[in-house]
Amino acid sequence: MSENSFLGKPFALTLPGDIRFGAGRAGEAAGLAAAAADGGGVLLVTGSSDRHAAPLRERLGELGATGTTVRVVGEPSVDVVREAVGTARAAGVTAVLAVGGGSVLDTAKAVAALVHNGDPLDHLEVVGHGRPLTGPVLPWIAVPTTAGTGSEVTRNAVLTAGRVKVSLRSPAMLARTAVVDPDLLRGLPRAPLVHGGLDALVQLVEPLVSKRANPVTDALARQGLSASLRSLPRAAAEGTDDPAVREDLSLASLLGGICLANAGLGAVHGLAGVAGGMLGAPHGALCAAFLPATLEADLVALRRAPDPVARARFDALGPLVTGDPEAGAEQAVAALGDLVRALGVPRLDDLGLVDDEVGELVEGALSASSTKANPLPLTRDEMRAAVLASR
Incomplete structure (x- = not known):
């Protein structure tokens, strides 16, 4: 990659004020939430399992912080968030503690944003009015129990509205503290482990070639990609008994979240x-299913409209992904395709895509907010070719 890729190019970084990473640190979260509540109540948002939330709920009680629990099962939707916001308002909570996967964290983030800011549709992109948040946002503490979305360090919450996934987005939605404890991955079933790991992998690859990349995200993405490629195949084959594997996957997810944000x-x-x-398929599986063919479509676009900086970024993936200092973009794409197949990622048809939905998928992706950071615009035909090759 050219050392002058960023010459004269401004950039900004937005991060939570406090990130705490390390085995055993989840126990700190209750105290942080109680302090954030400042004498008020805490909304504890968790998933269907109480395994990791129960000790924190007990600790909140010991600290004198009234706790109200909301459980999130499945993807967060507009209706799920509305109900949770109603619960938070009725309880008069002044802080939120989220303990769970990406769906839990996104729900908590949205609730913290909306308790004093009206209805989700007032602020959602695409399907709503997209208005900025003007009222206060509750402080919230993030404790991820999976490794993939990096939602603990992002400033948007992805919600489902009908057949569309859209974002509620604001810098004010960043967590007050993200507590990342790799030990919470112990015993995670293979499917969420692999799907989350693949989501993190893609969230490290795409920022490396993004037209919005900057020197800091480059450094973090390289570190995260190395950790992901080192430990994701091991985790898929052996589980997460090895603490080094848990640490790598948690780090990849955290760094991927920072990079995408x-x-x-x-x-x-x-x-x-x-x-x-x-x-309604798992997000990580979909990302992995699309990854090889979409990167190939990017290379086709680069041959159509040469861009030396973008090409250098793609070529820099070669050594990072393959370990071969002479490898370039084509070898990186091939190696990523081999990894996706080795991990048993289903193809789009197996995930439920039918012929009549291809056009809708292509049109939606062309206008999606994520697509805007692609290294260069893809034509409709190039996007369609990526979809068809992923089936």
Whole structure:
């Protein structure tokens, strides 16, 4: 990659004020939430399992912080968020503590944003009015129990509205503290482990080639990609008994979240976001299914409209992905395709895509917010070719 790729190019970084990473640190979250509540109540948002939330709920009680629990099962929707906001308002909570996967964190983030800011449709992109948040946002503490979305360090919440996935977005929605404890991955079933790991992988690859990339996200994405490629295949084959594997996967997810929040994503996520609303398939599986063919479409576009900086970024993937210092973009794309197949990622047809939905998927992806950060615009035919090759 050219050392002058960023000459004269301004950039900004937006991060939570406090990130705490390390085995055993989840226990700190209750104290942080109680302090954030400042004498008020805490809304505890968690998933269907109480395994990781129960100790924190007990600790909240010991600290004198009234706790109200909301459980999130499945993808967060506008209606799910509305109900949770109603619960938070009725309880008069002054802080939110989220313990769970990406759906839990996104729900908590949306609730914290909306308790004093009206209805989701007032602020949602695409399907809503997209108005900025003007009222206060509740402080919230994020404790991810999976490794994939990086939602603990992003400033948007992805919600389902009908057959569409859209974002509620504001810098004010960043967590007050993100507590990332790799030990919470112990015993995670293979499917969410692999799907989350693939989501993190794509969230490291796309920012590296994004037209919004910057020197800081480059450094973080390289570190995260190395961790992901080192430990994701091991986790898929052996589970997460090895603490080094848990640490790698958690780090990849955290760094992927920082990178996507500050450098954007690309057409892979543009397609996966639209397909997720249409098919209801796991987001990480969709990202992985689209990854090889969409990167190949990017290379086709680069041959159509040469861009030396974008080409250098793609070529820089070669050594990172393959370990071969002489490898370039084509070898990187091939290696990523081999990894996706080795991990048993289903193709789009197996995930439920039918012929009549291809056009809708292509049109939605072309206008998706993630696609705007793609290294260069894809034509309708190039996007369609990526979809068809992923089937």
